[in-house]
Amino acid sequence: MNLAVNPLSLTFAISLVxxxxxxxxxxxxxxxKDLVFSVIRAVIxxxxxxxxxxxxxxxxxxxxxxxxxxxxxxxxxLNARKRAAGLRNAGYISLMAIMTSTGVTLGLLVLxxxxxFMPAQIIPITGMIASNSMVAIGxxxxxxxxxxxxxxQAVLERLALGATLKQASIAIVRNSIKTGMAPTIDSAKTVGxxxxxxxxxxxxxxxxxxxKAIMYQILVTFMLLSATSLGSVIACYLAYHSFYNQQQQLIxxxxxxxx
Amino acid sequence: xxxxxxxxxxxxxDQQPILKSxxxxxxxxxxxxxxxxxGSGKSTLLKLIASLLTPTSGTIQVDNRxxxxxAPSEYRKRVSYCFQQPTLFGETVADNLNFPFEIRQLPxxxxxxxxxxxxxxxxALYLTKQVTALSGGEKQRVALIRNLLFKPxxxxxxxxxxxxxxxxxxxxxxxxxxxxxxxxxxxxxxxHDQQELQRKGRQxxxxxxxxxxxHESSR
Numbered sequence: 200m201n202l203a204v205n206p207l208s209l210t211f212a213i214s215l216v217x218x219x220x221x222x223x224x225x226x227x228x229x230x231x232k233d234l235v236f237s238v239i240r241a242v243i244x245x246x247x248x249x250x251x252x253x254x255x256x257x258x259x260x261x262x263x264x265x266x267x268x269x270x271x272x273x274x275x276x277l278n279a280r281k282r283a284a285g286l287r288n289a290g291y292i293s294l295m296a297i298m299t300s301t302g303v304t305l306g307l308l309v310l311x312x313x314x315x316f317m318p319a320q321i322i323p324i325t326g327m328i329a330s331n332s333m334v335a336i337g338x339x340x341x342x343x344x345x346x347x348x349x350x351x352q353a354v355l356e357r358l359a360l361g362a363t364l365k366q367a368s369i370a371i372v373r374n375s376i377k378t379g380m381a382p383t384i385d386s387a388k389t390v391g392x393x394x395x396x397x398x399x400x401x402x403x404x405x406x407x408x409x410x411k412a413i414m415y416q417i418l419v420t421f422m423l424l425s426a427t428s429l430g431s432v433i434a435c436y437l438a439y440h441s442f443y444n445q446q447q448q449l450i451x452x453x454x455x456x457x458x
Numbered sequence: 459x460x461x462x463x464x465x466x467x468x469x470x471x472d473q474q475p476i477l478k479s480x481x482x483x484x485x486x487x488x489x490x491x492x493x494x495x496x497g498s499g500k501s502t503l504l505k506l507i508a509s510l511l512t513p514t515s516g517t518i519q520v521d522n523r524x525x526x527x528x529a530p531s532e533y534r535k536r537v538s539y540c541f542q543q544p545t546l547f548g549e550t551v552a553d554n555l556n557f558p559f560e561i562r563q564l565p566x567x568x569x570x571x572x573x574x575x576x577x578x579x580x581x582a583l584y585l586t587k588q589v590t591a592l593s594g595g596e597k598q599r600v601a602l603i604r605n606l607l608f609k610p611x612x613x614x615x616x617x618x619x620x621x622x623x624x625x626x627x628x629x630x631x632x633x634x635x636x637x638x639x640x641x642x643x644x645x646x647x648x649x650h651d652q653q654e655l656q657r658k659g660r661q662x663x664x665x666x667x668x669x670x671x672x673h674e675s676s677r
Contacts, residue, residue, distance in 0.1 A: 446530060
């Protein structure tokens with residue numbers, strides 16, 4: 200292991216935060232309070248998580264691992280819901296999408312033997328999958344909300360012609376899935392060329408042979424493609440119903456009234 | 459087929475009444491024109507009949523059946539609403555005219571589409587045209603035949619000839635008249651066109667969400 204970070208080096212690294220603070224102050228950006236708050240919050244969160252993970256890895260119990268996974272998935276769903284801006288059932292839809300995408304992807308990884316069902320592997324991978332799924336779902340929601348607003352008249356025309364909700368919404372649903380998946384596909388195209396991603400960098404940092412490290416990164420690329428596509432598809436196909444009322448009429452999202 | 463019965467229908471938005479206890483019975487195959495000042499509730503009434511809005515109170519029946527008991531997508535195929543300023547979706551005219559076939563999961567009948575295009579003075583060349591390249595009048599005509607590729611029982615027209623020049627207005631008018639007189643389609647048309655008002659069957663005037671006058675004119 201060639202990891203040299205320690206509390207003393209971290210203390211010196213705080214000077215990096217001062218660089219950001221000085222820029223904010225000098226350029227009158229007004230972010231000093233936010234910066235300080237976010238740094239304190241990040242440090243506290245990471246210290247708690249560090250000790251919590253150490254405890255869970257030490258106990259190495261299936262139920263504890265599952266509970267930790269559920270906490271990660273639940274938090275991701277809560278965050279994704281915020282992007283849905285009041286969409287009906289957004290919390291339930293986000294939870295279903297993130298839980299299914301994470302569960303299926305993790306299940307395939309474990310079954311294929313790529314990772315082992317042990318907390319030190321399952322928990323970090325759950326975090327990676329759930330957070331990427333969360334971002335993809337958030338983007339899909341935003342795209343759906345904008346499209347249903349901008350294309351309101353076109354959706355109404357389709358409904359008036361006798362389209363089912365799916366037929367009236369499918370163009371928007373497909374486009375929103377595409378929007379949710381786009382960043383993952385783009386980063387898959389440039390992986391290793393533009394950035395050395397987290398998993399690979401971490402392993403190289405820890406002294407692992409880069410050729411071994413890229414194998415893990417390939418694995419991560421595959422699993423993120425799976426997770427974001429599953430997450431976006433499930434969220435979009437569940438969410439389009441929320442734009443309509445029981446009489447299959449388009450809800451006015453700006454006022455939450457019927458037309 | 460195509461008989462409508464509206465009983466004591468009211469519609470409010472934010473507790474503000476838009477329509478007030480309206481009654482209306484339209485016989486199968488009848489042609490009814492609705493007129494009245496802007497904001498009097500004519501379009502809202504058509505949207506209620508089209509099941510694009512739900513009345514705050516009252517009932518709407520088609521062929522003695524409450525419309526809530528019919529699947530909305532099936533009902534809207536029978537009772538077809540044409541918007542005042544229609545939007546063409548997709549990219550080309552063909553995307554719009556194929557859509558009624560797609561939603562019925564039927565193969566596209568190109569001959570029928572060409573026939574309808576010709577009936578409103580358009581040609582096959584229009585099929586590949588981008589919807590953004592069409593004039594207002596062309597859009598209006600494409601939108602109208604989009605509603606008429608499959609014969610509805612009731613046709614709800616929301617000022618569909620507004621913006622058309624005299625020649626195209628006459629073409630569209632004739633097409634609708636044929637559907638009404640030959641095919642027996644019930645028509646309810648919101649219009650300010652004096653010629654249409656004078657020529658067609660029953661004329662109703664709406665003011666502030668209520669009927670102002672009702673009179674029958676000979677057809």
